[in-house]
Amino acid sequence: MATAARLDTLAEIREKVLANERLDFDDGVTLLETDDLTGLGELADTARRLRGGSDEVFFVNNLYLNFTNVCRVKCKFCAFAVTGKQPSAYTWEIDKLVEHAVEVHDRERYSEIHMVGGENPHLEYSYYVDLTRELHDALPDVHLKLYTASEIHHMHKLSGLPHAQILAELQEVGLGSLPGGGAEVFADRVRRLVAPGKEHPDNWIATHRAAHGIGMPTHCTMLYGHVENYEERVDHWMRLRDLQDETGGFLAFVPLPFHPENTVFQRRGWRFSTGYDDLKMVAASRLMLDNIPNIKAYWIMLSTPVAQVALHYGANDIQGTVMEEQIAHAAGAVTPQEEKVQSLVTLIRDAGRIPVQRDTLYNVVRTFA
Template sequence: MTTDPRLAALRDKAFAGDRLSFDDGVYLDRNADLFTLGEMANVVRERKNGNVTYYNVNQHLNPTNVCVYRCNFCAFRSDLKSPKGYVMSDEQILERARNATEKGATELHIVGGLHHLKPYEWYRNIIKIIHDAYPDLHLKAWTAVEWDWFQRLTKRPIRDLLEDMKSVGLGSLPGGGAEIFDPGVRGQLCEHKADASAWLEIHREAHRAGLRSNATMLYGHIETAEHRIDHLIKLRDLQDETGGFQTFIPLAFHPDNTKIANIPKPSGLTDLRTMALSRVMLDNFPHVKAYWVMLTIKIAQVAQSYGADDIDGTVVHEKIYHDAGSDSPQELTVAELRRFITEAGRVPVERDTLYNEVIREPGTKWRAGRKLVMA
């Protein structure tokens, strides 16, 4: 039991379901011990999702790593003429989608570089050819940074682009590219790409178009407590407005092979504190995900008692975080995921991208069942 009266008051506030302010969040970030913060987060987590931990069967597709931007924290991007650079052909893309379908995937997570020689139509065609060939595969595609790039290429409104891609098979948006919203920090990490207002506006327009999306925050680099809480509150405010966010994913900075490799990787304790703080602050987000690729499997398991109720999925062919030094496996089986969740004391439930329960037929066939509760 904490002896700090203000911390005790904030604990009671979270237990009662009352919203925490910016000052409350900064105080928790700076002063709360890990166990009190975890206790608060677990109460919120179980209030919303009970004893369940969700997972999905998915694969990643990164069609190119050639990118016009040179973000200091990114180890994935490549110059056009670099030996590391690549662009996948239509045949390679369809082979990846075929492989995902044969392995029972319900989702293909599609993000990549901003290739300055590829038109918008190239990116649109990726969605179209996959959806035409494999219509049951949910396509979660393009971060807000990519959508901002599409707008720059075409001079068309974001809403028009979203509706266009939706018409050929787009299912939802991932949450990448948010990094930290503070302009000072953003200027040092990723000076030229879409700023906070653009990121938020793109997700606002996606929600208005009937598309669900996720949200992220990159932590453990040069940001402060104030920057983290400001970021979370901006997301919370947009969720109040639209209700279109499904999941928040705190992303730990991986320094290897980046331009700021001198910054140490966040510790496991920092990972758990950030997870818990996010769950407590984002009272209107139904889900918080412990992305095992970045956190390691062990921390993702522990995080299920520190606010997380989702552990992501099988995640085959992930390149972005492995290029930055992630030593997590490239792939987990469903049996492994379910075992890890059970070991964490939770009940594993397979979901699709939109949080419908997945019902498996004999073999790899599946269908969406009941809508899972989103508190």
């Protein structure tokens, strides 16, 4: 009986991983080009365990807020932003937003607020400082993970202050960390095509470097699945890895699949990324970003079944309860938080892993043995 020889495209990379050698640019392209998805996932899971990972999977109890959906930038992949004249435009008054956050906290006891917003040309720099201060004063035990690097750059343009000074001022009034949004794909070619109104990607790197320099941890992302090629994905990982070598300030990396719905890309026939590509991205991210401890399977964009499989492909975190998330989904009714925690616990357990509730800084809150 004839047997088909299986071409092991990952053999050399597997040797490097087992020898704890760093993967290079070409290895990154090979990871993305391989058809051996199962082998890739197994290798990523091996790398995660070799770097100290166990069966524990993290999640956080968090509230998502968006203080405004008005934005001047008009990124082509964005279905969230509107102009100030559109009927769905909103901007929260500070006291109302704080009141809302406190009311939800009284009920749900979340430990983190993740808040980003559009670059609204009608807001002043003082709005950001006051909003941060008032949230912190009202909820001193809640970690404030607010404002993408793009928003920090927007504040720089509003105030004329250096980015580092803005970060220090926000830290002074309660900012705990930066989310990773706004990175998209760093390559100039991609940025010109999908986000021509956005600042140069070097600003993203410089802002995160400045945050790390004042002891403020941050998160990092890549929005993939639009016009970028494999080389540009690998280039993005390498830039993040270099900064992490320099500062050690990234807590986690989140690969974000592009959702074309309600964007110009949908009209041009773009489709959602496949589970195949999503799992490849999780696994290859784990392998390439050998110095970033946590890789997230962001269930709200991956879907829960793909996120569960991703926990066997190198991910060790499923983000959180993400209550009131609006950017990836239209806002809906608030599900009681304990129910959301319980459903994440079940999701992780059903994937054969041990759920661990964490805070933003990865301190363990509760292990669901």
